[in-house]
Amino acid sequence: MAGQTDLNSGSVSGNSSRDDVRTHFTTREGVYKLITLAEYSRANRLSGYTAIQSQQGAALGQGSNPPVRVTFVSLPSDPSGYCDRICFNYGRELYFYTYKGTKKPADLSKPVDKRIYKGTSPTCHDINKLTISSESVMLLVGFTGGQIQLVDPIRKEIGKLYNEERIIEKTKVTCIKWLPGSPNLFLVSHVSGQMYLYSEDVTCGGPAPPTYQLFKQGAGFSVWTCKAKSTRNPIYRWVIGNGAINDFAFSPCSKYLAVVSQDGCLRVLNYDAMELIGLATSFFGGLLCVCWSPDGQLVVAGGEDDLVTVWSFQQKRIVARGQGHRSWITVVAFDPFTTLYSSQSSSSKSLSKEGVDTSVTSNGTGGIDGEVETKSSSDIATCYRLGSIAMDTQLCLWELTDDVLKQPYGSRSRASMVSGPGSPPSSLKFTGQTPISGDRSSSSSSNNVVTITPVNNLTVSPAPSSATATPVNAAGSLTQRLANMTFSDRKSGQQQEAAATDLKSHRKNFSLGSGRNSTSDRSANPSLVTGCADPLRLIGTQACPRLDEIPMLEPLVCKKVSHERLTALIFREDCLITACQDGIVCTWARPIGPSPHHTSTSTPTNEGTMV
Template sequence: MAAEGGGKEMNEIKTQFTTREGVYKLLTHSEYSRPNRVPFNSQGSNPVKVSFVNVNDQSGNGDRICFNVGRELYFYIYKGVRKVNILSLPVCPWLLFQAADLSKPIDKRIYKGTQPTCHDFNPLTATAESVSLLVGFSAGQVQLIDPIKKETSKLFNEERLIDKSRVTCVRWVPGSESLFLVAHSTGSLYLYNVEHTCGTTPPHYQLLKQGDGYAVHTCKSKSARNPLLRWTVGEGALNEFAFSPDGKFLACASQDGFLRVFGFDAAELHGTMKSYFGGLLCVCWSPDGRYIVAGGEDDLVTVWSFSDCRVIARGHGHKSWVSVVAFDHCTTSVEDSDPPAEFSGSDEEFHEQIHFGGGRDRANSSQSRLSKRNSTDGRPVSVTYRFGSVGQDTQLCLWDLTEDILFPHLPLSSGSSGTPANSLPAPLPRSNSLPHSSGPAGGSIIDSAFIATGVSKFATLSLHDARKERHEKDHKRNHSMGHISSKSSDRLNQLSSAARTAKADAAKTLGTLLCPRMEEIPLLEPLVCKKIAHERLTVLIFLEDCLVTACQEGFICTWARPGKVVSLS
C-alpha cells in the first residue's frame, strides 16, 4: 500500500469532499478499469495514464477516453457525467449515471516485450470516424494508431536507433497535424514529423544551438528524416513537458530538479527554477499562461511566474512525491472587486464572464478584455487560480492561488534584502497583458534569426505556418546519446562536463532567485487534502462537469462537480 500510518479516519478512502463551491462526489457508475475490474498488480509497471479527446459525435456524447494498464491499452466511449432534460422540463435537469460497459471497448491492445508509458490525442484531426493517437513505450518506440479505424499504424524509433530509453512524455505540437514531441529518460527531447521516416541507420547530429543546461541539434541527412530536432535538456530524465496555452513556450520538468522554460520556435531559454530538493516530476501552465506549477520529489508544489521568471509561492500538503499537477479552468476566476461576484463550479454564467482554458483564442480574448477593463475604469481585478495535485501518498489536494500571493505589496522577510543574488525582485505588477519573452529571460543564447533559419533549413518545420487559431519518475539515469559525429561528440562531452559542474553547484542555488528559502516566499496550504485511493495516484484531469483521477491499480474515477448531481428524492 502506498500510504500507511495515521488513524482510521485518515486512512479511510473518501468518496466525496467539500470546497467553498460545494460538494464533489465520486460517481461509482462512471469508473473505468480493465474489463474484469480486478486490481492490477502494479509492482514494476509503468504509471497508469489517461488521455481524452472529443470527436464531435452527433449523438452528443463525443468524449473518448484512452488509458494504459500494464501491457494493455484501452479505448472507450467516456460517459462520465451527462445532463439529460427529463420531459423537457427546464426545472428538472436530471443527471443520468450511465454505467460504463467495460466489456465492450472500442479498441483494446496488448503489447509484448514493452509497455505503453504515455499517450496523446491530436484534437485537430479527431472525428467520429478517425482519431490520431500517439503512444510512447518503455523500450523507446513511439506508435501512431487509430483506435477507431484500427488500420495499420506507424512506428517511430522502431529499431531504437534514435533512443533506447523509456518514453516519459509525448505531445502533439499545438496547431499541427503532423509534428509531435517525445521526451525520454535520457533527458533528450525529439521532434518528429509523421510524414517522415526514421531511417535505417543511427542519426548523425549537427549542433544548432546551445545554452545553459541545454543544446539543440539537427539531424544531418540529405533527405528529410526523423528526428527533425534533438534537444538535450539538463541531466537525467526529462520527466514531463507542457506547452503554454498559446503553444509558443515549452516548460520542461527534469530529474536534475530544474524547471526550464523555452521559446519553442526559437529554441531560446526564457527562464529556470530549481526544486527545493530532488527531481521535478510534473508541470502545468495556468489557463492564461502567466504561471507555471511544478511538483516533484520535495513533496511540494511550486508556483513560478512566467513574466518575472521567479518562484512566487510553494504549497505543502503532500506526504510523498507529487506525481501530477493541473489547473482547473472552471474554477479559476477573474472578477471586478466592486461589485463583488461569486462564481463556482462550471456554471454557464461563469464561462460567459471569463473564458479561461478553452484554447488560445479564448485565453487571449479574456486577457485582452481584462487589460482593457483595468486600464479604462481603474477598478482592481480580483484573481483566483485553482489548481490541483495528486501524489504517491494517495492524496488529492486542491489549492487556491489568490491575489494576495500574486500581488504582494510588502516584502515577506527582511532577510530577503541581502546580497543581490539572494534578494527577491519587486512585487509583481498589476498587469493584465500577456507576458513577452523580452523580459528577464536569463537565456537569450543565440540570435533568433539564426535559429529560425536553421530550423527552416534542416528540419523544414514551418512551425509558424502550422499554428492555427485556436511518470512516474525514472529511477535510472541513462546518458545514452546515440551515434553521433566526432565533432558533435566533442561538443556533447563539453556539455556533459558542464552538466556535472552545474550539478555540483546545485546546492548553491538555495537562497537565490532560482530556489528561494522557505521563509522568503509564501507557503500555501491546501483547501482540500483527501485520501482517495489505496495505491499511488497518477492522473488528475479537470473537465467541465467533473474531475478525473486514476491510481496505479488501474481504476479511473470520475468526481462530479458541485451542482452536477441531483438527488432523485
C-alpha cells in the first residue's frame, strides 16, 4: 500500500519523492549537502541492505544492537592540526577516531582506539570536558548489563569499572553524563527507572548490595542515600516515575534536570534542591528523548506518539506540538547557530531570573557541539531552530517562532480534531503559578484539579470531585483517544486508508510504562514513588493539552536521509551530524555564507511552521 510505514525496517514503501534518500536539502540559509568523504563507520562494515537484514527486529531499547550514539570532543592542541575527536558505538564495538571535518576524507583504517566487548554491548558514552588534555580523555561508557567503565582512548588505558558485579543495578544503562562543572561526578540512568550519582574516585563497596535510606521525596520521585560507615558509590539513588528512564539532560545553567520516562512523563527538576519544577506528558506512549534550548527557556521532548512536544520553562506548560514524523522520535536537538536573536529593551526581557550560560556541549545522543557564542542579556531569541530524527529515517527541522510560543492556552481550534469522551476534563496547576489566559482551570470546572505543591509536602492527587466525575477506564480511554486522533484535514479515500493502516500499526507497536520495576525495592516499597498523576487524567490539562488546544507545528524541512532508523543528531558550527542504526555517521556541510545568528528586527520569520 502506498505510503505504508514499516516500523521494523524504518523504510517506507511507495513512489513518493518524500521516500527517496536525500543527499541535500534547502533551508532559508541555503543548501545542506551530504559529504560522502566525511563518513565514519566501522572499517569492515556490511553495506546496503545486507546490514539491514542482519538487524531485522532491532528497535530502540530492544533487539540485538543498541542504538548508535555519537560524542564529540575538541582537544587543546594536536600535532596534525586536527583537534576534534569522534566517538561512537556499534554493536559490541566502540570506536574513537580523529574527526577531520568537511574538508578532508575520513581515514577508517587508523582509529585512535577501538574496543570490542564480550558478553555486553556499549549503549551510551560521555566525555568529561573539564579534564581533557592533548594526552588524556576521560570517557565514560555504559553497557547493556548495567556496568559502567571509565577508559582513556588516547592512552589506551582502562580505568575503573563500576557496578562490575551488577550488585547495584542489573538493567541496561540508557543515558550517562558527567555532571556539568564537576571533574569527578557523573549521573547514570537505567531501564529500571532509577538514576544513580557516582563519584569517579569512590569505590562501590564490597560484594554485598548497598542498603539505602530515604533522603528526600516528591511527586513522582524519591531520592535515597547509601547507609554505610564510609562514603561509597552510589552517592545518591533517584527513583523516578514508572518504567524506564529513557533520557535526561541538564539545562544550560546546570541547575535544572529534564528527565523523560517510559511512563510518558517529562519531569523538570531543580537538581540541587531536588524539587519538581514542572510536569508534562506525551499524547500517548513513552517519551524517548529530551533537550534544552540554548537559552534554557524551552524543553523539547519526543517519543512514541510521533510528536515533538515543546514545554515552556516560564509558563510551566506545553506551548506547542510538532507533527511531521511517521514513527517514534529518537533524538531532538536545538541548533544554536541558526537561532535568530533580536535586541530588546530591558523592560521587555523575558529571560528567567536565573542566569543562563549558553555555552553548551554535546550530550552524546543529540545536541550542540563546541562553544556557543554567549549572547548579551539584551539579545532575546525570536526564532529557534530545532532538529529531530526518528525511526522513519527522516530528518525534520523546525522553527519555533516567538508569536507561536506565546499564544495563550486553549486559543487555537481545529475542526478536524475530535476530543474523545474518554478524556476527563481535569486540570493541572502548580502552586503559585499565575493563571494563563484561556486556562480552563480558572473556570467553574475547577473541582477536578491536580495540585502540585512545594516539595516538602508534595502530593499529586485529584481533589474531591462532584458526583458528575466518573472513574477513568484506562484501556477504554486510551483506545478512544487513539481512534479519535486526526493529524490533518479531510483526506481522499486512498489517503484515509493509508492513515488507518499507520494508526493500526501504532496500536500494535507503541508501548506504555508498565508501572512495574524490575528491582525488588519498588515491589517491596510501593511508596517509593508517590503522588504520580495518572497520565490519562491529565488529558486536556496544561500538562497534556488536546491537539486542538495548542499550536500544531509543521516542519520547515522533512527529508529521508538514511536507509536505516536514525539514532543520533548533533549540530556543529560548520555541519550537522547524523548517525543510523547501521553504524554509519554522516556529515552534512552547512551552506557557505554569513550565519543568520542575529537579526536587528524583533519580528521573526514565519515560514509556515504552524498549521
